Amino acid sequence: MSEITPRGDSPFISGFTLSNVRLANGVTLRVAMGGEGPPLLMLHGHPQNHLAWRKIAPQLAQQYRVILPDLRGYGDSDKPPSDETHRAYSKRVMAQDISLLIEALDLERVAFVGHDRGARVGHRLALDYPEKLSCCVFVDIAPTATMYALTNKAFATRYFWWFFLIQPYPLPETLIGHDPALFLRKHIDGQLKTPGATEEVIFNDYLRCYQNKEMIHAVCEDYRAAATIDLDDDAQDSDKRIEAPLLLLWGEKGTVGQLYNVVETWRDKARNIQGNALPCGHSPHEEVSELFLSQLQRFLDSVL
Structure with missing residues (x-):
């Protein structure tokens, strides 16, 4: 049984309320x-939480019912044990969370927007639960398997955490835990190219x-799941395509925009694709x- 527990108004996103939603799987x-x-359901990426959407959520809420979860493991959501x-952190299981959230909110289908890790969860969601998505928007990713397959010095240097975070426990956990603020600051400053885009209160x-x-x-x-079990799941479903626009x-x-032809990386993954650089x-x-x-x-006006 799912359960929704209100937690008051969001201190950062005007007009939004916070809730804890207990899913049927216990998360x-x-x-x-x-x-x-x-x-309209929107999933953040690493190392953020749902506040990543703070600048656009109030405007979208004028037209849509906007739903901003913290992914399992992130923000204030549960962090289940793994092995x-x-x-437990495969995109298949994380996508199942979102499918169960859709059900817990008594919804049938949602428009989906995902950034970074959230978009990778969205890719699996679109393959495993196509009936629950009316359309998809993926922000600044190429397919995981493609990025690993095309790894070169430039990618490994720019996205070093793809190879650092997957090292066996407890090496990355210990090193990050020694100074999380340093790691987080360097990560965000290296990824975002617009000074001041992350306000200090949000950081x-x-x-x-x-x-x-x-x-x-x-x-x-x-990230360990992305480098192992997610690749296995993707290989087994290599014949599947994203059906939603x-x-x-x-x-x-x-990095994604400079190293890849982004639309082409998705050409054999989806049936109806459009894309733009910003x-x-x-x-x-x-x-x-x-x-x-x-x-x-x-895009939403054209497909909904």
């Missing part, structure tokens, strides 16, 4: 919600969560929020 997700209309298979909330040793471990397990948005100043780094919704919002709304 509780922290979820911010606001607005009325067609449901040597990393299955401090990201850091509040990142100082939790359970979150550090969950993050490592997320897919919009790809990415930062032209970021003048920023890894987080368009934080760096060029108005431009991102206009691109997103144009």
Whole structure:
């Protein structure tokens, strides 16, 4: 049985309320919600939480019922234990959380937007639960298997954490735990190419969560899963395609935009694709929020 427990107004996103949603699998997700209309579910990436959408959520809530979960392992959501298979943080299990959240909110289908890790969860969600998605927007990613297969010095240097975080426990956990603020600051500053895009008060909330040793471990397990069991799941489903209309948005100043032809990397993964680069780094919704919002709304208006 699912259960929704209100936790008051969001201190950072005007018009949104916070709730703890206990899913049928026993995992509780922290979820911010606001607005009325067609449901729009948005998943953040690493190392953020749902506050990554703060600059655009109030405007979207004027037209949509906006749903902003913290992924399992992140923010104020549960951080379940894992094991040597990393299955608990596989994108298949994380996507199941979102499917159960959709059911817990008594919804049938949602429009989906995902950034970074959230978009990778969205990819699996689109393959495993296609009936629950009316459309998809993936922000600044190429497919995981493609990025690993095309690894070169430039990618390994720019995305070093893809190879650092997957090292066996407790090496990355211990090193990050020694100075989480340093790691978080360097990570965000390296990824975002727009100075000041992450306000200090928001960085401090990201850091509040990142100082939790359970979150550090969950993050490592997320990446370990991506390098192992997620690749196995993707290989087994290599014949499947995303059926929902897919919009790809990415930062032209970021690693993904500079190293890959983003639309082409998805060509054999989805049936209906469009995409655009934006003048920023890894987080368009934080760096060029108005431009991102206009691109997103144009797409949603065309497919919903």
